[in-house]
Amino acid sequence: MRTHKLGELRKGDVGKTVTLAGWVHRRRDHGGLIFIDLRDRFGLTQAVFDPKDSLNAFEPAKDLRSEWVIQIEGTVRERGEGLTNPKLKTGEIEILVTKLTILSQAKTPPFSIADEMIDVHEEKRLKFRYLDIRRGSVAKNLLLRDQAFQMIRHFMAKHQFVDITTPLLGRSTPEGSRDYLVPSRIHPGNFYALPQSPQLYKQLLMISGMDRYYQIAPCLRDEDLRSDRQPEFTQLDLEMSFSDPEELISLMEELFVDLFNSLADAKVCSPFKRMSYQECFERYGTDRPDLRFGMELVRVTDIAKDSQFSIFVDQITSGAVVKGLKVEGGSELSRKEIDKYTSFVGQFGIQGLAWMKMKEGALTSSIVKFFSEEQQKTLIERFDIQENDLIFMICFEEKRANIVLDHLRRKIAHDRGLIEEKKFAFLWVTDFPMFEYSEEQKRVIAVHHPFSMPHPDDLSFMEQEPLKVRSVAYDLVLNGYELGGGSQRIHDEGVQKRVFDVLQLSKEQAQEQFGFFLEALSYGTPPHLGIAFGLDRVAMLLCGTDHIRDVIAFPKTQRATDLMTSAPSAVAPEQLAELKIEMTNREAWTPELS
């Protein structure tokens, strides 16, 4: 149906007879001629219909409209002088058409395909996703994502990881996020769960002796969505035996250096920085700091405590901390701009944002007077305040203060253009706590998952002080996003049982939920470890977009709906009857389009 694709023909092809096919991208009538830009995934090629050369082609060409699909035959010729288009790979040639076949007509699309900038609500773009992809930018992302997948697979195979498919229809487990459930027809009242990750299967593969496993695995979580989350996502999942975190980290660094330098035009070097979980929170208020810029957090509780600033002093007495950050050259911020940041932190329930400016060698602001000269000097030293700098300080319970300062730090960096484009700041976060206390569940839960190995130095106080136990776990963070996380796994049945005890899984529950796994551990389990990366997020960063939806062919909305197919949907009563299911409630929903 075509001899060439539409990005292929060059000056060297002049004189050839060719057959091309594609979409009518643009049409211009000029001097009795009709010009068509013909488009496919590979490029654009200009076609000319000239009544002198072929009336048979010219006459039907009059009817052509945007997005019709056509096939043309003709001769490649050089464009006239001054008519070449240096922006196009095919910009030096055009096709003089001798035959036109209309393959498919097209209604006028709901938004323009050819215009680069259009103002269309995202819901409409999602409903007509196939047209949105046709516009080009999502298509480009999908091609880059494919490239990344190819590189990853090539790398994994080179390092003897075996691609093994694990089941989608698995068993629901109580740990972790909410499962998507699938009712069983053959065993009514029983359910499969779709995998949140192939965690247990990959550990079982290590027990089975497969040594190195990987999979680009579809995973699903029934959680409320954020802009960088989707109910289904794609994970690079891997596991290896007889190895250690250093080997795994160095392998993964090689992979990511390769990926980002080849595909995102980055200049990343290994080894990547490493920082403990503890240090991350101290310096950045988060376990996934964006290291593309500075503005580290500074703790000044000790100074504030002895000041005359009673608002701070009172709160410190009831357990609050004072932390802040320095905005270089920030004294230029107007009162109004500072107020904007004050209301920004207000969203997080924090009333005050204290600030001081350094002007003509001295700190100024309404609160400076509450700090002695000595205290001001210490502040200046601690923050390393220079002329024209500004500092912000927050006094609040530590956890909340960190959350707010993390957000504030990123907002200021964004507002002040501190973030270099094409900069990729990788960071390994280590020494995660094994457990945390869940207010919601009123018990200790696992920070990563219950299969991570507790740090050998901390095993002795696991039962008494579980919140102090670190795990042998590591997260990879890039530009403020968590790309993935992994750990050395427990390969000892006894330790695994102790972890379940700390999680207050009763013996019966542990047996019911994980009995098969505990038994598997008892038949000769090699030391093993692994990691999993969110590939949609990796692709998002490679493509330089902020939206996970931009790198997924058919994404869902934040309400987990597919606006194109209108899924989820009602199903036939017979389908539910076969599953022995009744609904206690049914809520109709209609895709709302602006």
Place this chain on the structure above:
Amino acid sequence: MRTHKLGELRKGDVGKTVTLAGWVHRRRDHGGLIFIDLRDRFGLTQAVFDPKDSLNAFEPAKDLRSEWVIQIEGTVRERGEGLTNPKLKTGEIEILVTKLTILSQAKTPPFSIADEMIDVHEEKRLKFRYLDIRRGSVAKNLLLRDQAFQMIRHFMAKHQFVDITTPLLGRSTPEGSRDYLVPSRIHPGNFYALPQSPQLYKQLLMISGMDRYYQIAPCLRDEDLRSDRQPEFTQLDLEMSFSDPEELISLMEELFVDLFNSLADAKVCSPFKRMSYQECFERYGTDRPDLRFGMELVRVTDIAKDSQFSIFVDQITSGAVVKGLKVEGGSELSRKEIDKYTSFVGQFGIQGLAWMKMKEGALTSSIVKFFSEEQQKTLIERFDIQENDLIFMICFEEKRANIVLDHLRRKIAHDRGLIEEKKFAFLWVTDFPMFEYSEEQKRVIAVHHPFSMPHPDDLSFMEQEPLKVRSVAYDLVLNGYELGGGSQRIHDEGVQKRVFDVLQLSKEQAQEQFGFFLEALSYGTPPHLGIAFGLDRVAMLLCGTDHIRDVIAFPKTQRATDLMTSAPSAVAPEQLAELKIEMTNREAWTPELS
């Protein structure tokens, strides 16, 4: 943790100090020494513990049992004369151990890992799948499957197919097999369906201009299972625009020649044979004939009709046909063996299996007398009967006769060893009927799916005689298995609507189920076509096994259960409450182990 894997060390490594790790495969005590075969995925290496060389290693080695996981340090040395093992890649060396670390102890497994032949019920092997994989033969299949996936991906990328992930949470559609449903929590009473195939998505990708798409896609069907089916399976799914069946077929032939010649040591050549659906049934009684052997079916209704054999004559009068096959050298079959085949066809509800033998130049059997000399001569010619051959004949309604003869043909080939090992007989089946009549649904349904293009020559009588309409569809068959099927797709909204009409989808139903797709077709759809292959089945044939479960890491039983994790299972009442679901019935099931 190890300097070498266990299939690596050779004579050239003698003298090296090495660290190895793996499972204790076998242990022998001999002449005051302890010998251990240490095992991993890559091979076996012999380790020797000698009290003279290292009492520190020898003493704990006394405790070692099968399947313990250990790490050893030692020196590579040549084995003594007469003690080499030519069956092992490492058979010329052994390790004199100086240090032993026990990494993990092991209970006695429920079946032997080291013995090649064991008699264990498959249910037990499935429950302890991780141990079954450790035994080696499933592991070997998984490695071969991985190799096949790598070759496929490489091939697809070379030909500019883009690997695009399509959603798992889709919309339930009434056509096709039974969907697995996933209740929506956010939209109670609505359901997602897991994909039976990414059919609509891949066609939408063509509409979106992606030109060539492929995916190794997980698919699911809630059907009752057979030995070569699983509820979830892996499909090589592809679609291409601006192409035609000839180009697709030749691409796929290149891929499969490559796969089978490289990985299964086959000697396959392209082009593959082709046969119309019609001809397949005529000559083999099935649309997926096994062409590794002959024994084609022969139709002799005309001869039987004029014979004196009243049983045949009566049935022919009421519409039956007479078809048969010739067993070369089959006159050696005893009466008892013939009776065995008679009861074999009896399973399919067919009472009689007529037969004749050629002995000393004449046909013999109890029914020969009902055929005139002329009729016998015609039979001999039609079947090409030679001395010592035997023919079987069946008189029944055509469809059933074909089914029975297909089974009989394959059974006889199997019994008589007519099937060469390592022979791979590929066949394209073409000219499928577009529609068939479903007795169950009392309406016309699509043979493949409703998106296949009706043959252009047959469009004119689609409404009047739909059962005569062929589709532009093609199946690839190998050794009697359907590997996959595909078709040119409808790219015209009007034709698509006519097909829905024939399927008696009302305008409202079509709109409700496929409205978004019909609309998509109207915005400029390129001619496109595609195919999908069942990769589990491909892997099964590559691995030379008859069981799909042998090439899947964690397969399900024919009752769609996972005996290892006991999925599906009951879930917490809160989980169902969140989904607003009530069960009208709950059936407990327990994995039965023999």
